[in-house]
Amino acid sequence: YLVFLLDGVRLNEPKSNNINFPLIPMSLIDRIEINRGGSSFLYGEGATGGVANIVALFPQENGAHGQLKTLAGSFGEWGQSFETSAKQDDLGVTVTGDIYHLRGYRQNSSVEKESLYSKFLWEFHERARASLTYLYASADLGRSGSIRETLIRRLGPEATERPRNFSEMGSNLAILDLDLELEEDTAISSNIFLRRSTELSVANFATFESNDNELDLAVNTWGVTLQADHSKAIFWGLTEGILAGVDYVKNTIDEDDFDRSKATLGHLGQTVDSSSSKEAVGVFSKASLSWSDRVGAYVGARYDDIQFRNSDRINLNNNDPSEVSKLSASAG
Numbered sequence: 001y002l003v004f005l006l007d008g009v010r011l012n013e014p015k016s017n018n019i020n021f022p023l024i025p026m027s028l029i030d031r032i033e034i035n036r037g038g039s040s041f042l043y044g045e046g047a048t049g050g051v052a053n054i055v056a057l058f059p060q061e062n063g064a065h066g067q068l069k070t071l072a073g074s075f076g077e078w079g080q081s082f083e084t085s086a087k088q089d090d091l092g093v094t095v096t097g098d099i100y101h102l103r104g105y106r107q108n109s110s111v112e113k114e115s116l117y118s119k120f121l122w123e124f125h126e127r128a129r130a131s132l133t134y135l136y137a138s139a140d141l142g143r144s145g146s147i148r149e150t151l152i153r154r155l156g157p158e159a160t161e162r163p164r165n166f167s168e169m170g171s172n173l174a175i176l177d178l179d180l181e182l183e184e185d186t187a188i189s190s191n192i193f194l195r196r197s198t199e200l201s202v203a204n205f206a207t208f209e210s211n212d213n214e215l216d217l218a219v220n221t222w223g224v225t226l227q228a229d230h231s232k233a234i235f236w237g238l239t240e241g242i243l244a245g246v247d248y249v250k251n252t253i254d255e256d257d258f259d260r261s262k263a264t265l266g267h268l269g270q271t272v273d274s275s276s277s278k279e280a281v282g283v284f285s286k287a288s289l290s291w292s293d294r295v296g297a298y299v300g301a302r303y304d305d306i307q308f309r310n311s312d313r314i315n316l317n318n319n320d321p322s323e324v325s326k327l328s329a330s331a332g
Contacts, residue, residue, distance in 0.1 A: 011054075171197045
């Protein structure tokens, strides 16, 4: 029930709402803005616990900057990262990248991560700017799992369980942002994004001697958001604000599962072979009245229409299309 954003684009996986934290590079983070409470009326499904927006590094002043970091530690830990940026008047660019390796404190607990992030900004008018962002990230994680008592007694310190357990994740994300200030108190912002994420995971259940629980998942996503903001001081230090917007997201999901759970002991083999799509359209608005940064009131609403279609060649009962429409309201 928490949504993570990178420069305003959702990082949660569309089918599970999970967040693959190893695919969020630390080297690009400037700050994290937290919006606590019921934020669903602005950000859609899964945001009832709040929203965390990761704001990436970007130069604020003219000039060039660069730095290189390296680290080393116990259990075979080492890493290298770099950051370089330049800004001159209405043009700016920043590039960061990192490599990280950890052998782990026990067998099959290694970590391998790498990432590359770049952002180009063009302020083509005193009241208009555009930016292009690209992020590549991958993570290979060993998953050591539990050790059975019989193996500990028989093998001692050499005991290990599930030696084939691992998770390989990857993500590519591209964002095009456009911000226009129509007049002093009114602005329009929009973004278009493309994202591809993949995951290959293998986990051996202790109840199995040799059979794996395997997930092979690929998700292609694209979406667009358009938002208008109006804010104006009225009287006695009070400021009125009106926000309205619309967003659209489409996800295409390819999933293959094998031996999905302990319940499949009597049904070994592939349990899911599906191609599905998830489309969501949302319309949202918010009106607020504030007096300083500490005192204010707001009321907001959001309408969502979500359609899910599944084509599973094994579980045919899962192929009925579903549609959910809901209205979320919030005041405070």
